[in-house]
Amino acid sequence: MSPGIEAELRDSLACASESIMPRADLADRVRRASRRRRRMLTGVITAGLATVVAGSLIAIYGTGHGQRHPAANHHGQRRGGANIVVGYDGPDHIAADGRWIYVTAGDGNPGSVMFAYDRATGRLVRSIGIPAAASSLQVGPGGLVWLSFYPDSNGGGTGVWLLSPDLKARSGVNLGTRRYHGAAPFDVLLTGANTAVLATDYGLATLRLPSPGQPGAAALRWLPRIPGSRRIQGLPVQVAAFAGRLAVMLESDGGQELISFAGSRSAEFIPKSADALGSVAASASGLWTTLSADNGQTSLGLIRLDSRLRPSTPRTIRSDPVLRGAQQVVTLGSTVWVILSGPAPSLACFTDRGGHIGPVTKPDYRPEPATNNGVGSLAVVGHTLYVLGPVAVASYPIPAACR
Numbered sequence: 001m002s003p004g005i006e007a008e009l010r011d012s013l014a015c016a017s018e019s020i021m022p023r024a025d026l027a028d029r030v031r032r033a034s035r036r037r038r039r040m041l042t043g044v045i046t047a048g049l050a051t052v053v054a055g056s057l058i059a060i061y062g063t064g065h066g067q068r069h070p071a072a073n074h075h076g077q078r079r080g081g082a083n084i085v086v087g088y089d090g091p092d093h094i095a096a097d098g099r100w101i102y103v104t105a106g107d108g109n110p111g112s113v114m115f116a117y118d119r120a121t122g123r124l125v126r127s128i129g130i131p132a133a134a135s136s137l138q139v140g141p142g143g144l145v146w147l148s149f150y151p152d153s154n155g156g157g158t159g160v161w162l163l164s165p166d167l168k169a170r171s172g173v174n175l176g177t178r179r180y181h182g183a184a185p186f187d188v189l190l191t192g193a194n195t196a197v198l199a200t201d202y203g204l205a206t207l208r209l210p211s212p213g214q215p216g217a218a219a220l221r222w223l224p225r226i227p228g229s230r231r232i233q234g235l236p237v238q239v240a241a242f243a244g245r246l247a248v249m250l251e252s253d254g255g256q257e258l259i260s261f262a263g264s265r266s267a268e269f270i271p272k273s274a275d276a277l278g279s280v281a282a283s284a285s286g287l288w289t290t291l292s293a294d295n296g297q298t299s300l301g302l303i304r305l306d307s308r309l310r311p312s313t314p315r316t317i318r319s320d321p322v323l324r325g326a327q328q329v330v331t332l333g334s335t336v337w338v339i340l341s342g343p344a345p346s347l348a349c350f351t352d353r354g355g356h357i358g359p360v361t362k363p364d365y366r367p368e369p370a371t372n373n374g375v376g377s378l379a380v381v382g383h384t385l386y387v388l389g390p391v392a393v394a395s396y397p398i399p400a401a402c403r
Contacts, residue, residue, distance in 0.1 A: 083368050084122045084393040088113060093137035094388040095145065096379040100125075100165060101386060101393060102145060108133030108154045114147065116167050117393075119381065126167045132156025135185055137377075141193040144212065148198075150175075150184035160185055162194060162209040169213030173220060175200070180220065189239040189246075197223075197246065199236040204248065204262060227265040232256045242282040243307040249280050255295075259287070259309055269309040274300050281331040285355035286312055288336060290326045299341050302326040320360045322348050332380040335402050345375050347387075349402035361401045368394040 090107030101119050106112035112130040114137070117123065133156070136148040143165040150158040158176035163169065175183045183200035190196050191206075198205045204223040210216030226236055226248050234250035234257070241247075246262035257277045259269040271277055271291055278290030287309070291300035302323045306312040317323060325341040331352075338348045340362075347365060351358035365387065367373045372389035379386040383403055385396045 083395060084117055085369070086115065086388075086392055088115075091388055091390070091393075092376055093134050094377040094379045094386055094393060095137045095139045096381050096386055097139045097143050097165070098381060099143075100139075101379070102137060102139070103388060103393060104130065104134035104137050104147070106130070106133075108149075108152050108156055110154045111156055112149070114167065128163075128167050132158065136188040138188065138190055140190045144193060146188055146190060146196065148185040148188050150186075158182060158184055160188065160196075160198065160207060160209070162212055164212040171210040171212050171214065171216070171218070173207065173209065173218035186235075186237045187239055189241060191241075197239055199239045199248065201235050204236050204239070204246075223262065226250060226260055226262060228258050228260045228268055232258060234258065238280055240280050240282045240287065242287045247280060247282065247287055247309075249277065259289070259305065261309070267307075267309040269305055269311075278326075278328045279330065281329045281336065283331045283336055283352040284334065285352050285357070288329045288331065290329055290338075292327070299325050299327055302329060302338060314357050316357060317350075317360070322360050322362050330378060332378065335380070335398070337378055337385075339375050344373055347375065349399070351402060359401055361399045363396065363399050363402075365394075365396050368392065 084101065086103055086105055088105040089109065091103050091105040092107065093104040095102045096119060099119055101117040103115045103117070104112055105115070111132060112134055114128050114130055114134070115124055116126045118125055130147065130149050132149040132151040134147060134149050136146065138146045140146055145163040145165065145167070147161045147163065148159070149156070157174070159172055159174045161170050161172040175185060181202045183202035185198050185200050187199040188196050194211060195206065195208045198207055203225060206221045206223065208219040210218070228234065229250055232250060232252045234252040236248045237251045238249040239246055245264070247259060248262055249257065249259050251257045255275065257271065259277070259280060261267050274291035274293055275295065276292045278292065281288045286304035286306055288302065288304050290302055292298055293300055302313070302317060303311055304313045304317070322340070323338060326338045327341045327345070328339045330337050334351050334353050336350055336352055340346045340348055346362065348360055348362045350360045367389055369392060372391040372394060374389045375387055376390065377388040380398070383398045385398050387394050387396065
């Protein structure tokens with residue numbers, strides 16, 4: 001890696017570790033190639049992530065679809081916030097901040113839609129059309145909303161948008177052009193208010209976008225190939241900021257996976273006794289992921305990797321029976337959330353503060369409404385957890401042990 005790119009990446013990661021809001025969606029819900037999409041949905045429904053000016057994006061992508069409308073929202077103030085019936089096909093990503101709850105839905109059939117709800121009342125405030133299935137939805141510094149998308153078998157556009165909190169203004173980049181090789185953005189790691197690192201099927205890249213609605217050009221810069229990518233013929237499908245470095249998960253079309261650091265050949269993790277890794281999630285003490293066999297059907301548990309990508313799972317985590325069904329993991333602030341497999345997918349949580357691991361708690365979160373059985377994506381605001389299921393968004397208090 002050249003000194004200039006290395007310095008740029010180091011500065012970006014330092015900014016990421018200090019200023020970005022926690023990822024609101026589960027990283028395993030990055031919208032991969034068609035085979036990857038199918039595999040990630042076999043266990044539980046889990047998430048949950050050319051230089052173009054904003055005017056060009058609007059001209060290319062349009063602003064809406066108009067073929068379907070969300071059903072009326074039912075909301076209340078039970079235990080920390082609104083419960084929202086999305087009323088639209090395939091809600092898949094959620095993100096939230098102090099004022100807004102954002103949800104993407106539609107599953108790219110064709111196109112998708114993003115809703116903005118008032119967090120206090122659950123009232124639908126705005127909706128916008130998305131050119132294809134969403135791959136990542138996050139709220140960054142200043143409340144700006146990052147959205148990435150790329151086409152599946154239903155077709156559509158390819159790009160990354162940066163939107164104002166009310167979704168009225170946006171900037172972005174159209175990655176579907178020859179200049180950007182039609183790169184599909186599988187995951188987005190925010191590194192500042194208007195900067196990010198992209199994991200795409202063409203490799204890693206840094207991206208800088210103009211402020212939403214402001215003139216200017218997107219600036220995208222490709223990064224060197226990740227160590228191990230040639231050996232397994234793999235693509236970067238997820239990125240995480242960990243230990244001041246960029247941890248990258250690679251996956252081949254044949255399903256072989258490994259985790260490596262950008263710009264380093266000295267550290268690498270390849271699962272030995274499993275055929276699949278889950279999402280990766282960084283905490284204060286390590287990089288968490290899950291192992292599974294039988295094409296993701298059989299959970300082999302939760303593991304933690306250290307700064308050299310060596311297994312370092314605490315004994316309390318290895319021996320806890322609650323976590324034996326771990327399917328996916330996401331970190332939100334200092335809390336590690338684990339989606340558990342079973343007839344009715346459930347959640348477990350524990351804290352990680354500077355390597356001190358708190359007790360594992362399995363909250364009694366019953367789906368609301370009763371038909372909303374499943375976990376699609378998670379978001380946290382204060383002491384409230386928002387869970388996106390196949391039908392609705394439900395809000396729950398976070399147990400004291402997991403705050």
